[in-house]
Amino acid sequence: MIYHILTPNSWEQALDREVYEHPSLLAEGFIHCSTRAQVLATARLHFAQEQELVVLHIVERRVKPILKFEPGRNGELFPHLYGKLEFAAIEDLSLLVRDDEGRWVWDLGRELITDPEAVDKGVLTDASPELQQPEPEPEV
Numbered sequence: 001m002i003y004h005i006l007t008p009n010s011w012e013q014a015l016d017r018e019v020y021e022h023p024s025l026l027a028e029g030f031i032h033c034s035t036r037a038q039v040l041a042t043a044r045l046h047f048a049q050e051q052e053l054v055v056l057h058i059v060e061r062r063v064k065p066i067l068k069f070e071p072g073r074n075g076e077l078f079p080h081l082y083g084k085l086e087f088a089a090i091e092d093l094s095l096l097v098r099d100d101e102g103r104w105v106w107d108l109g110r111e112l113i114t115d116p117e118a119v120d121k122g123v124l125t126d127a128s129p130e131l132q133q134p135e136p137e138p139e140v
Contacts (some may be wrong), residue, residue, distance in 0.1 A: 002033045002067070002079040004056040005043055005096070011054040020056075020085040030068075030080040033058065038078065043096050043104040045073075053096040053104070062089035 006014075006022070014020045022031045034042045039055060047053055058081075060067060066083035095107040 002058045003039050004033045005053050008054055030082045033079040040104050051098055055094045056090050057092040058089050059091050
């Protein structure tokens with residue numbers, strides 16, 4: 001899974017089109033994306049004035065023909081899409097919001113997630129990354 005961050009207004013405008021085409025595709029030749037581990041840092045660096053962001057969850061195999069991982073800040077490899085993003089490649093979306101201290105956090109509609117790995121591990125946290133959602137009791 002790779003992720004693309006955009007403002008809620010940009011997402012609403014995109015829904016009026018058949019495909020998503022970020023302005024960077026025309027200006028730079030590709031759409032900037034992030035890995036899960038890069039999302040919060042990308043939001044901090046590029047969306048300082050925003051209070052809420054939309055994160056598109058893009059299935060890598062659905063964009064494989066236009067996907068390249070290339071060096072970005074600090075030599076980290078970032079996913080870039082060299083073409084328009086078909087909506088069929090988007091599996092889900094989530095929100096990033098500001099916490100009480102102004103930091104970006106994942107908002108999954110239940111609790112705020114500050115650890116990007118927690119989303120995959122089922123860890124839900126608003127203060128302690130060690131809190132885990134209790135396992136359901138087995139049915140008998």
